[in-house]
Amino acid sequence: MTVKTPAELKTLYESISFDLQTTYTGPLGQEYAVSGTHLRLWAPTAQRVEVSLYRKGSGGEPIGTLPLERGQQGVWSIYLPGDQHGRYYTYTVTVDGISRQTGDPYARAAGVNGTRSMIVDLARTAPSGWEHDVRPVIPPEQRAVWEVSVRDFSQDAASGVRPAWRGKFMAFTQQGTTLHGDGIHPTCLNYLKRLGVKYVQLMPIFDFGSVDEAKPLLRQYNWGYDPTNYNVPEGSYSTDPTRGEVRIRECREMIAALHAAGIGVVMDVVYNHMYRNENPLNDTVPCYFFRQNEDGSFSNGSGCGNEFASERPMARRYMIDSILYWAQEYHIDGFRFDLMGLYDVETINAVRAALDTLPGGRDILMYGEPWQGGGSQLHRYEANKNNLNMLNERIGIFCDNTRDAIKGGCFNAREPGYVEGRPGSFWDIGGAVAAWCRSDHLPPHAPSQIVSYVSALSLIHI
Numbered sequence: 001m002t003v004k005t006p007a008e009l010k011t012l013y014e015s016i017s018f019d020l021q022t023t024y025t026g027p028l029g030q031e032y033a034v035s036g037t038h039l040r041l042w043a044p045t046a047q048r049v050e051v052s053l054y055r056k057g058s059g060g061e062p063i064g065t066l067p068l069e070r071g072q073q074g075v076w077s078i079y080l081p082g083d084q085h086g087r088y089y090t091y092t093v094t095v096d097g098i099s100r101q102t103g104d105p106y107a108r109a110a111g112v113n114g115t116r117s118m119i120v121d122l123a124r125t126a127p128s129g130w131e132h133d134v135r136p137v138i139p140p141e142q143r144a145v146w147e148v149s150v151r152d153f154s155q156d157a158a159s160g161v162r163p164a165w166r167g168k169f170m171a172f173t174q175q176g177t178t179l180h181g182d183g184i185h186p187t188c189l190n191y192l193k194r195l196g197v198k199y200v201q202l203m204p205i206f207d208f209g210s211v212d213e214a215k216p217l218l219r220q221y222n223w224g225y226d227p228t229n230y231n232v233p234e235g236s237y238s239t240d241p242t243r244g245e246v247r248i249r250e251c252r253e254m255i256a257a258l259h260a261a262g263i264g265v266v267m268d269v270v271y272n273h274m275y276r277n278e279n280p281l282n283d284t285v286p287c288y289f290f291r292q293n294e295d296g297s298f299s300n301g302s303g304c305g306n307e308f309a310s311e312r313p314m315a316r317r318y319m320i321d322s323i324l325y326w327a328q329e330y331h332i333d334g335f336r337f338d339l340m341g342l343y344d345v346e347t348i349n350a351v352r353a354a355l356d357t358l359p360g361g362r363d364i365l366m367y368g369e370p371w372q373g374g375g376s377q378l379h380r381y382e383a384n385k386n387n388l389n390m391l392n393e394r395i396g397i398f399c400d401n402t403r404d405a406i407k408g409g410c411f412n413a414r415e416p417g418y419v420e421g422r423p424g425s426f427w428d429i430g431g432a433v434a435a436w437c438r439s440d441h442l443p444p445h446a447p448s449q450i451v452s453y454v455s456a457l458s459l460i461h462i
Contacts (some may be wrong), residue, residue, distance in 0.1 A: 006296025009045075009287040010266035013312060018044075021311045024073035028229075028321070029106025030119050036081040038118050039089070041104065041240055041285050042314060044074020051078060052101075054088040057111015057118065058214075064181075065092075085121040086245070093284050102283035105318065107229050108325075109244030110215050114207040114229045119243035122329060125248040133256045135333050135360055136264055138198050140448065143365070145266060146197040149223055150205060150237045150254075159187045167217045169237050169254040171246075174342035193261055199365070200258060201266040201336055205251065207232040225304075225338065226275035230322045245297040255331055264333035266365060267326060271310070271319050272342040272373075276322050282306075282316070289315045291377040301342050301376025310347040311380060319347065325405050327358055334365025341372045341384035345391060348383040352392045367396030367451055385442055393445030401442060402432035402452040419433035 004012070012018055022044040031038040043049055052062035065148075066090075067078035078383055088111055094102050100433075103110065107117035125326035154161040160181050161171045172189055177344030186194050204224030211220045213235035223232060232253040235241030255265050274281065274290075279300065280387040281289040290306045291299040301307040304367045326332045340348065348368075355361045370385040381387050385397055400410065405428035418425040435447035444450055 003098065005285050005391070008296075010292040010294075010296055012310075013288050019313050023284075023317075024075055026075065027102060028075070032085070032119060032121055034083050035123075036079055037087075038077060038079050039068070039119075040075055040077045040102070041091060041093075041284065042073070042075050043066065043093050043095075043166060044072075045095050046074075046076065046286075047077040047096075048092075048094040050092045050094065050126040052090050053080075053092075054116055057116050057244060058113070062360060074233065080119075086363055087119045088116040088244070089119065090116055091284070095286055100278075100283040103229065103280045104107050105280040105284055106231060106301060107280070107319070108231050109208060109248055110229055110232045110235070111244055112233060112235060112241045113212065114209070114235070117229075120245055120248065121201060125245050125252065127253045127256060128247055130252055130256060133259055133331055135331060135363065136259055136262045136419075137363075138262075138264055142198050145199040145201050146192065146195070146199040147268075149218060150234075151201040151221070154188055155218070160379040161188060164239060167188045168238070168239055169233070170239060172254040173257040176342070188262060189257065199264040199266050199334065201268060201334075202266050202344075203241035204270055205232050205234055205237065205267065206230050206269075209343075211236045217330040223271050227270050227273070227436040228275055228279065228410075230271065231325055237412065248291075252330060259331070262395055264335050264365075266334035267327075268336045268338060269323070269334045271308050271322070272339040273304045273306050273338075275304075277306055285314075288312065288456075293377060299375075301341060301372045301378065301398070303373035303375050307342050307376060310343040311378070316347045316350065320351055323351055323402070324354055324358070327355060328360070328363060332364070334367075337366075337368030339371050339373055340368030340372065340397070341382050342376060342385045343380060344378060345381040345387055346381050348395060349390075349392050352395055362394070365396075366394065367398070370397040371400070388449060389445060390444050391445075391449070391450060396449050396451050399432060399436075399442070399455060400453045401428065401436075402450075404433060405429045 028042055048067050049068040052065045054062055068078045070076050090101050092099050104117040109118035109120040126405035135243050151167040155167040158180050160177035161174055165171045177187045179187055207229035209222040209227040209228040210222040210226040233247040235247050238250050240246040258265050289309055291298055291309045298306040310430050352366055355364045405425050406418050408417035416422040433450050435450040436442040
C-alpha cells in the first residue's frame with residue numbers, strides 16, 4: 001500500500017471533491033441510552049477502525065476489540081448493546097497501512113490523563129439542582145471580568161479551603177472562607193462577591209496535557225494552554241481524575257455555585273493548537289485538522305508546533321460542536337478565544353451565529369485575542385483587528401493599541417507611550433476610550449467590540 005506524503009494529504013484535503021464526498025452533518029461521538037450506545041467516528045481516509053473496550057481508565061488489557069462499520073461520508077460506527085455508562089474505550093485507526101491508537105475526538109469523559117475515552121450518561125453527572133441552574137442576567141454596563149486559574153484560585157493553604165479541594169473545581173463551592181481562617185478577610189467565592197465581580201474568566205478547564213493527573217497537583221504547575229481533549233474537563237482539577245464522571249460533576253458544581261452567587265462563567269478556549277501532534281484529531285484523520293506548509297510540514301502560527309485548520313469544513317464543524325456542547329451541557333456564559341487571529345472570519349462568525357440559536361444564546365459573551373503567535377498558512381480573512389469590521393458586532397477583541405498608547409511598545413522597549421511622554425499619544429488614548437468609533441484606525445461596528453486593557457510589570461528594587 002502506497003503511503004501518502006503530508007504534502008499529498010494537503011492537496012487532497014484542499015480539493016473541492018474531498019469536501020463534497022466527506023462533509024458530514026449527522027451525529028458524531030457517543031450517543032448514549034440505557035439500552036445501548038452508538039459510537040461514531042469521522043475517519044474518511046481510514047481503511048479500518050476498531051474499538052477496544054476497558055473496565056478502567058488506565059491499566060489492564062481490553063475486555064474486547066470490535067470492528068466498526070464504514071458508512072457514508074467516511075463515518076465509522078458501532079452499536080454496543082446494554083448500559084455502557086462508565087465503559088472506557090480507545091480507537092485503532094488504520095490509514096495507509098499505519099495503525100494508530102487514540103481516544104475519541106468527541107469524547108465527553110476520559111480516564112486519567114485523557115488517554116482513554118469514557119462512555120458517560122450525562123444525567124448521572126448532574127449535581128443536585130442542576131436542572132434549575134440558569135445564567136445570571138448581567139447588564140452590559142456591569143460586565144466586569146476577573147481572570148483566574150482554577151488552581152491559583154485556592155491552592156494556597158491561606159485560602160481557607162479544605163485541603164482536598166485546594167486547586168480544584170470544588171473550591172468555588174465552599175462558602176465562608178477567610179484568610180488563614182481569621183474570620184475577617186474573605187477569600188475565594190466570598191472575595192469575588194465582595195469585589196463585585198460579574199464574570200470569572202477561567203483559564204482553560206478542558207483536559208490539557210502538560211500536567212500529570214496521576215500525581216499531586218501541588219508539585220506541578222501549568223495554566224492549561226495545552227489542549228488534549230476539548231470536550232472533557234481537566235482531571236487535575238477534580239478530586240478523583242481516575243473516574244471520568246467525577247470531573248464532569250465537579251465542574252458543573254463549580255459553575256452552579258458561581259451562578260448562584262450571580263457570577264457568570266467565561267471559558268478561555270484554545271482551539272488554535274493542540275499540545276502534541278499525536279492527538280485524537282490528528283491520529284484519526286492525519287494532517288486534516290491542522291494547516292500545513294507547502295512541503296506538508298505543520299504550519300506553526302500558534303508558536304506551539306501546530307495550528308488548527310478552522311477553514312476546513314469538518315474542522316469548522318468540530319469547533320462549533322465543541323462550543324455548543326460547553327454552552328448547553330455546562331451552561332457556560334461566555335467564551336474568550338486564545339489567538340483568535342488564527343481562525344478565519346467565516347468560522348468565528350459561524351460560532352457566533354450558532355450560539356445565537358440557543359435559548360438565551362445572544363447573551364453569551366464572545367471575544368478574543370485578534371493576533372497570531374507567528375507566521376501562519378491561513379491565507380484568507382483572519383479574525384484579527386484589521387478585519388474587525390467583518391466580524392459580527394457582538395464579537396469583541398482585545399485592543400493592544402490601547403495598551404501600547406499608554407505604556408509603550410509591547411515588543412520594543414524603546415517605543416515610548418503616554419506614561420513616558422510620547423507626543424500625540426494622548427489622542428491615541430482618546431481614540432481607544434471612544435472605542436475607535438468614527439475612526440479609520442480601527443473601525444468597529446459597535447463600541448462593545450473593543451476591549452481596552454493595560455498590562456504592566458512592576459519591578460521592586462530593594
